[in-house]
Amino acid sequence: MRKISLAAAGDRLSVLCLGAHSDDIEIGAGGTILSLLAEGVLLDVHWCVLSAGNERATEARHSADAFLSAAASYSVELASFQDSYFPAQSREIKSWLLGLREKIDPDVIFTHSREDAHQDHKEINKLTTNVFRNHLILEYEIPKWDGDFSERNTYMPLSEAALDRKVALLLQHFGSQRSKDWFDAETFRGLARLRGMECRAPGRFAEAFTVRKLMFA
Template identity: 80%
Template sequence: MSLAAPGDRLSLLCLGAHSDDIEIGLGGTILRWIGEGKQLDVYWCVASAGNERAAEARASAEAFLEKAASYSIEIGAFQDSYFPVQSREIKAWLLALRDKVDPDVIFTHSREDAHQDHRELSKLTSNVFRNHLIMEYEIPKWDGDLGTRNTYVPLSEEALAAKVALLLKHFGTQRSKDWFDKDTFQGLARLRGMECRAPARFAEAFTVRKFLLA
């Protein structure tokens, strides 16, 4: 199945709890679709990013979306690690987003993600956006919460290499973390590529709970 052909416009709402989440979860997909000539209109929203991480988030988003047809970047101010107790305020933020955008596809965190912020944002996304295609992406971490996915986007070696290079370039605050490196991102993409028999061996994987075949 294809969501759009080269030359077609496709509107995306990308939601991330933290400054590097969107890039890790679907950065390769964004770069692939742009490289294929799909005209992406992207609303890129990061719920929590303070000070230095906010600057990283904006610079990274601009780099990933440099060749998109159009884009808008929104950086929220919710408190990192405390999303469950900010649920009411985050829902209001998402409702305001719903009044501004009507995307073809929404990307958000996995419902089963072990990080409380990721999980809360995913739950509220599906609650607020009931009439949209939602694709839940994954974030590797020490919790070992990677699960079974049912939707894949194959990546070329070039798209994956560009994704990894941009991640390592823009997120200096994260480089000290033992999981934030080329091997992690390439290794996960190789496993997901194996699962879907991706032509170039790499892929990003998602969970789709509901979709309508017309």
């Protein structure tokens, strides 16, 4: 397994994070964001949640502020596409993403996985890869009852401190999700431990992604 660094301490890295719902980015890539910041990478982050209304909009905003508090710069954009009906809104979402592409040119994009069983997640993946064709895209995973986990080919090792902070922030900021039987520390830590085992992470934990295309310069 080859080790490749996204960025080193002091490097500037432009990041686009896309999530269908208010906690998706944090669950799928929150540990990676926190780890890069802890390593001294200067992150410029554009954080986008496509379905965030009412209570969940407040949660999304406060959570993003917490996860990105050490970023060099960041912006948070909350859209109001209808939850659970993204395939029926595909044209409008694509137009929204095209508008986003006119404003930013990120070094790396975090988005949902092609294999995700949730219809909103799958639609975001399809449109992200269609609109951002010349970008490095890391597809993250979301645990859920559907049982849609798949093999991954890219890993970000996490320290136990980074994982602890990720889990603490998730539990702190997403009170609306606490009633769900899968939304707890054991789920998040268990998945990170399994992915850490797969890549032999020095700190025992990792987040896992799928990369479809990678070109060496």
